[in-house]
Amino acid sequence: MDHKAIKELLPLAALDQLEPDDASALQGHLRDGCEECEAELRALRETAAALALSLDESAATRAADFEERVWARLRARLQQSAPSPSLPGTRPSALARRHLLRGSVGVWRAAAALLAAAVVVATIYAGQLKRQLQRARADQLREVAAIHSQLSDLSAQLRRARDEVGALQRVLDERIRLERVLSAPDLRLTRLEPLLPAAGAHAVVAVSASHDTAVLQASGLPATPAGKAYELWWITKEHGPVAAGLFRAEQGQPVIASVAVPPRDEHVLLGAVTLEPAAGVSKPTGTMYLKGAPGPA
Amino acid sequence: MADAKQATPADQDLIAAMAAGDAEALRTLNVRYGRALAGLVRRFLKDEADIEEVVADVLWQAWREAKSFDPSRGSVSVWLVTLARSRAIDRSRALRVRKQPLAEQPAAQWALDPGVELDQAMRARVVRAALTTLDASERAALELAYFSDFSQSEIAVRLGIPLGTVKTRVRSAMMKLRRALAGSRQ
Numbered sequence: 510m511d512h513k514a515i516k517e518l519l520p521l522a523a524l525d526q527l528e529p530d531d532a533s534a535l536q537g538h539l540r541d542g543c544e545e546c547e548a549e550l551r552a553l554r555e556t557a558a559a560l561a562l563s564l565d566e567s568a569a570t571r572a573a574d575f576e577e578r579v580w581a582r583l584r585a586r587l588q589q590s591a592p593s594p595s596l597p598g599t600r601p602s603a604l605a606r607r608h609l610l611r612g613s614v615g616v617w618r619a620a621a622a623l624l625a626a627a628v629v630v631a632t633i634y635a636g637q638l639k640r641q642l643q644r645a646r647a648d649q650l651r652e653v654a655a656i657h658s659q660l661s662d663l664s665a666q667l668r669r670a671r672d673e674v675g676a677l678q679r680v681l682d683e684r685i686r687l688e689r690v691l692s693a694p695d696l697r698l699t700r701l702e703p704l705l706p707a708a709g710a711h712a713v714v715a716v717s718a719s720h721d722t723a724v725l726q727a728s729g730l731p732a733t734p735a736g737k738a739y740e741l742w743w744i745t746k747e748h749g750p751v752a753a754g755l756f757r758a759e760q761g762q763p764v765i766a767s768v769a770v771p772p773r774d775e776h777v778l779l780g781a782v783t784l785e786p787a788a789g790v791s792k793p794t795g796t797m798y799l800k801g802a803p804g805p806a
Numbered sequence: 807m808a809d810a811k812q813a814t815p816a817d818q819d820l821i822a823a824m825a826a827g828d829a830e831a832l833r834t835l836n837v838r839y840g841r842a843l844a845g846l847v848r849r850f851l852k853d854e855a856d857i858e859e860v861v862a863d864v865l866w867q868a869w870r871e872a873k874s875f876d877p878s879r880g881s882v883s884v885w886l887v888t889l890a891r892s893r894a895i896d897r898s899r900a901l902r903v904r905k906q907p908l909a910e911q912p913a914a915q916w917a918l919d920p921g922v923e924l925d926q927a928m929r930a931r932v933v934r935a936a937l938t939t940l941d942a943s944e945r946a947a948l949e950l951a952y953f954s955d956f957s958q959s960e961i962a963v964r965l966g967i968p969l970g971t972v973k974t975r976v977r978s979a980m981m982k983l984r985r986a987l988a989g990s991r992q
């Protein structure tokens with residue numbers, strides 16, 4: 510088969526729908542080093558994957574805890590596959606068993622002598638017991654002190670956990686808002702592309718006028734310096750830059766933040782993000798990090 | 807698509823972390839792809855426990871084979887989708903529930919998943935928009951080709967059209983989608 514005929518096969522190959530003969534012809538062609546077909550097949554596979562990952566059934570059939578259930582299965586497998594710690598031998602060796610048996614022979618012969626010594630031993634033992642009790646008490650006191658300090662550690666941890674839950678709740682609220690905007694029929698997306706100081710960063714602002722809600726998602730922005738905040742602007746034809754909200758970024762963490770919807774009945778030319786004093790400003794003064802025009806409604 | 811440039815490195819970083827034994831990366835991969843993969847697997851299987859198991863199998867295979875993942879051969883999504891589709895087909899064959907009458911196949915819905923990241927939601931949007939560029943006949947052929955366990959000849963019988971026509975329709979559907987998705991790239 511020549512290059513042209515092979516190229517015809519690529520869309521079906523990307524869907525794993527080739528007959529065996531065609532599949533081996535394609536493999537041969539790729540082995541011969543046709544870079545055009547290889548690149549085309551790769552692109553078509555990406556197309557097929559995008560299609561497959563965008564397929565979805567109605568929300569009603571999907572369990573809310575799907576991820577957790579899959580994770581529970583994966584965790585079980587991780588635990589099973591982890592190398593199990595080798596247990597030190599719990600059974601005495603044959604040699605040790607023989608030794609124990611020999612030790613028991615002759616116990617009776619020594620019994621009388623032992624009995625005589627018993628009183629002495631008991632006296633000594635009583636003294637030892639007293640010292641042991643004193644030691645045990647000191648140990649207990651130390652343990653109590655240790656437990657006290659663990660308890661205060663725990664309550665500090667609990668406070669931190671409570672703070673984290675609060676933070677997570679806020680993130681969740683933003684997520685819920687984002688999901689609402691994303692499913693709004695009048696969803697409009699503004700992609701903000703990076704300018705020089707933030708190469709690699711990007712952001713999308715999802716706006717639903719009917720929900721009066723706008724949510725920004727950003728990633729790759731440098732961590733917000735102390736005393737500063739990122740500020741979103743809607744730049745309209747009528748009024749120039751209009752402040753639309755402040756947010757902070759942490760290194761390597763995506764940002765989701767509620768922002769203001771663009772002014773009604775104004776023509777938005779651009780969205781932009783600048784770095785400003787933490788309290789925000791009414792007109793941009795700082796370096797611009799991201800900028801982009803609104804997408805089609 | 808538009809977000810491929812940003813999404814790909816992060817996916818690859820996850821796989822690299824998994825190769826180094828970082829279970830948290832596997833967990834993140836599950837959050838990122840689990841539901842979307844389930845959407846695909848659900849086209850082949852009905853039982854939710856089977857679907858969960860297949861998605862877990864796919865992610866588990868990714869975990870074990872993370873070291874040998876070669877990004878030059880394709881993206882992480884292509885890898886996962888390929889694994890998911892073939893495992894779903896294997897499982898459905900094993901369960902002998904394949905080949906339901908066409909009428910019982912629920913129509914595919916191309917819907918926004920509120921649980922996925924914004925980038926994924928945007929990709930879904932772009933794909934949905936791209937799908938509107940297909941004729942109904944192209945779309946039917948494409949769906950049967952990719953989201954069922956039918957061969958091209960079986961699809962021809964199902965749709966009552968010649969085999970050559972099935973191939974032409976699937977081919978032109980794929981090329982239209984490819985163009986539409988490439989067109990959304992900025």
Ligand SMILES: [Zn+2]
Pocket residue numbers: 512513515516538543544545546547
């Ligand atoms: Zn070629």
